[in-house]
Amino acid sequence: MYDDIFMFVKLVEIGSFSGLSRKLDTTQATISRRIQSLETNLGVSLFHRNTRRLEVTDIGKQIYEKFRNQEAHLSSLIEETVHSSHGISGTLRVALPIAISRTIITPHLAKFLAAYPKVNLVTSFITGQIELVKDGFDLAVSIVLPKAQNNIVKLLHRFNIHLYASSAYINKYGNINSLAELGNNHILKMGILTPEGTIIKEVIAKNRITHEEQQISLNPRLSINNLLHAYEIAQSGEIIVAGWDSLLDPYMKSGEIIKILPEYSFGEIPCYLIRQSLETTALQSAFIDFIERCFDYYRADSYVNSELIL
Known part of the structure; x- marks a missing residue:
């Protein structure tokens, strides 16, 4: 049932059965059956069925708020347990801004991979607004604030124009x-x-x-x-x-x-670090630390005189 709850959370965040089916590479019928099974097990209706768009019921909203960060929390606990003796590993999908990354982040990506030899990065360079869940990203650095109000956003730097x-x-x-x-x-x-x-x-x-x-x-x-x-x-x-x-x-x-x-x-251009929740996996935490170090390095002007140390 917990897997179905986490699927419900993703469905709310993406906003459509078709969008979720593409993200999970499954059929809309499978998702619909699992949501109906969840509603039966809980004895509540999670969506209003008489609307043309996906509208969450009041009890559905309560369940979403209580469980939206739990999957990341569980993943973090599992990773901490599994990787405590084996090191951080896995694939991280990140979105980075095209122009800003060129001098501040991109030159150091190889150092991050060298520091974490069991990690793979899938990196997309993007200019516009990013929606982590819909676009399939774990983390993002962006000059545009996300639409999703439940994302965790941190200001990294303001660039004077x-x-x-x-x-x-x-x-x-x-x-x-x-x-x-x-x-x-x-x-x-x-x-x-x-x-x-x-x-x-x-x-x-x-x-x-x-x-x-x-x-x-x-x-x-x-x-x-x-x-x-x-x-x-x-x-x-x-x-x-x-x-x-x-x-x-x-x-x-x-x-x-x-x-x-x-x-x-x-004028100025703000740059933000965006993540889905406060709970992060060990891999996500490592990359967040890497990004913050890149910007600290940039602010100190040390890119002229020394090497970034991870």
Whole structure:
């Protein structure tokens, strides 16, 4: 019966019999029979059958709330018992943000695998919103908050957005020395798309020295949803791009890219660690610790001078 309860929990989280059947690689009829069997054993109705969508009854909601973290808790206890003498093992499915991971997480993935030789990682690099259960992920790092309110979310870092131009741009048009100059409409500026596809046309420019803030209009003619391409766009020598320092650091060191108005930031991008519940398996805990170490390493600027130690 407990397996049926855990199936019921997954059904509530995914929201459809078809979605759960794809995730579990089974038929909708099998899931329906197991849910009906669970209802018979419990003597209650878990879903309203007179609606076109999946609607959980009040008693169903109570059962869901009491059991939604129990499967992870049991898995954690089993892993702690089994792996206490054999080491952490298994396959972990994780989602990572494309641009942020390139310099902060991806370079260290091999070190994680070396530290845990019995572990396999299945890694997807994603830009949009992530739903752990529906998308089949154990953990995620994302710049977008999840829809599921029962996910556990931790802020890892806030990236300050700055503006950059190529050396060719500066040689051709000259440097920009004030926010007023930046506001000139003849200057081509790159804009950022939100995860929902909205173009960010106005931003707050914050002076990190004086802490003064001023709203400015970007009026972008080119907007993108992935800042990983900022360098290539800047190399045209015609467009000012947005990004953050670690994304463009190698090109700034070589002199190819120059930060515009370096005393100002133009908004920020938050980055979150997302998991399904407070209860985590030993493998999940190890990867969470790895991710936090990656961001600590980044904040300390030690990526310039030393190696990340797990």
